[in-house]
Amino acid sequence: MPSTRIREYESAFSEWLGAKYAFSFWKGRVALYALLRAMGVGEGDEVILPGYTCVMDVNPIKYLGAKPVYVDIEPATFNINVGLLEVKITPNTKAIIAQHTYGYPCDMDAIMNIAEKNSIPVIEDCCLALDSKYKGKTMGTFGEAAYFSFQWNKPYTTGLGGMVVTNDEKLAGQIESLRASEMCLPCRKEVFMLWAELVVYRLFIYPRTTALAERVFRYLTKKGAVVGSSSSSEFQPEMACDFFKAASGVQARSGLRQLKKIERNIAHREWMAQLYDELLEQKGWPCRKYDRSMIEPVMVRYPVRIAEKDKALAEAAKAGIELGSWFECPLHPIETPLAAYDYEAGMCPEAEKASNEAVNLPLHPRANEATAEKSVEFITKFTPVK
Numbered sequence: 001m002p003s004t005r006i007r008e009y010e011s012a013f014s015e016w017l018g019a020k021y022a023f024s025f026w027k028g029r030v031a032l033y034a035l036l037r038a039m040g041v042g043e044g045d046e047v048i049l050p051g052y053t054c055v056m057d058v059n060p061i062k063y064l065g066a067k068p069v070y071v072d073i074e075p076a077t078f079n080i081n082v083g084l085l086e087v088k089i090t091p092n093t094k095a096i097i098a099q100h101t102y103g104y105p106c107d108m109d110a111i112m113n114i115a116e117k118n119s120i121p122v123i124e125d126c127c128l129a130l131d132s133k134y135k136g137k138t139m140g141t142f143g144e145a146a147y148f149s150f151q152w153n154k155p156y157t158t159g160l161g162g163m164v165v166t167n168d169e170k171l172a173g174q175i176e177s178l179r180a181s182e183m184c185l186p187c188r189k190e191v192f193m194l195w196a197e198l199v200v201y202r203l204f205i206y207p208r209t210t211a212l213a214e215r216v217f218r219y220l221t222k223k224g225a226v227v228g229s230s231s232s233s234e235f236q237p238e239m240a241c242d243f244f245k246a247a248s249g250v251q252a253r254s255g256l257r258q259l260k261k262i263e264r265n266i267a268h269r270e271w272m273a274q275l276y277d278e279l280l281e282q283k284g285w286p287c288r289k290y291d292r293s294m295i296e297p298v299m300v301r302y303p304v305r306i307a308e309k310d311k312a313l314a315e316a317a318k319a320g321i322e323l324g325s326w327f328e329c330p331l332h333p334i335e336t337p338l339a340a341y342d343y344e345a346g347m348c349p350e351a352e353k354a355s356n357e358a359v360n361l362p363l364h365p366r367a368n369e370a371t372a373e374k375s376v377e378f379i380t381k382f383t384p385v386k
């Protein structure tokens with residue numbers, strides 16, 4: 001049974017988002033796994049998703065013996081190209097994942113039309129989109145269900161963490177009974193390490209220290225000295241023995257704290273994104289153009305396309321500039337054995353192009369006007385790609 005604190009966090013989240021039910025998990029990928037299980041996805045089924053995502057999004061599909069079917073992206077929004085979606089539907093398709101990349105809402109009218117016509121449920125991947133809106137409606141409230149991540153790089157962080165939301169009573173009941181019968185608890189050591197990492201994060205991680213901190217964190221994760229977002233065993237579905245894990249009290253407490261300041265976080269992200277628009281425009285760089293009566297994105301990071309991605313990342317690390325690299329390949333990170341995830345080179349050419357060009361700039365509450373100025377000064381030394 002989830003603790004009172006966990007129930008409190010789930011209620012606060014569902015109320016804030018405007019969904020009937022919310023269920024918290026150890027990570028976002030575990031939230032997706034629970035959802036797919038509850039929807040009855042299994043051996044031989046197909047799940048459609050954009051070919052520009054994080055491999056951890058694909059693992060739950062593979063764990064269930066289902067097949068990921070990739071759709072290429074639109075270059076302007078990095079989201080699934082709805083014009084290419086319907087032809088991928090087969091009698092085996094059991095779900096469509098609409099991932100709102102970087103916080104840009106997908107074209108939900110088109111996706112919901114195709115899904116309804118073919119009677120296929122839509123799962124919204126809101127891991128990068130907290131409070132983005134499409135025609136005034138919040139992302140996460142369109143499909144049968146949605147899931148969120150609260151890992152380090154996400155709109156707010158509890159270190160690790162995930163949440164499913166749904167308005168569907170039957171689906172909610174299925175998730176609840178799965179939790180009751182199969183979910184394991186994180187061990188004390190893991191929870192303690194996560195708590196310690198959150199303390200270090202609060203005290204020491206700022207834009208100029210991020211690149212160094214990420215390198216140290218990856219090294220310590222490999223050595224097993226910290227609880228990382230991903231372990232190497234997660235690349236092998238058959239090793240996923242303790243994957244279906246509950247959220248801890250540490251995450252619930254941290255999440256409740258974050259929800260109290262969520263409006264400030266969102267306003268800051270919007271203000272920073274506008275600042276980047278203005279600064280880039282002043283330098284004659286292409287920047288975001290969209291119709292605010294249609295979409296109101298709350299971005300997780302600010303994407304920019306450049307010709308010399310590797311060089312920029314290497315120089316940024318030396319210069320103490322917080323330059324993000326995702327997605328490094330169609331199924332981030334670059335180490336992903338693509339063939340093992342049913343991805344063949346050339347399958348999603350726009351996603352592959354975006355992987356080679358897109359870097360991203362910080363919008364989070366610790367980044368400020370000086371960060372934006374420094375980041376724009378840095379990135380505009382490179383060649384923009386339109």
Ligand SMILES: Cc1ncc(COP(=O)(O)O)c(C=O)c1O
Nearest residue numbers: 027028029054056057127149151
């Ligand atoms: C778009 C997207 N979906 C899902 C996930 C998985 O979230 P988590 O790391 O919490 O499992 C990620 C991971 O970073 C992501 O970028």
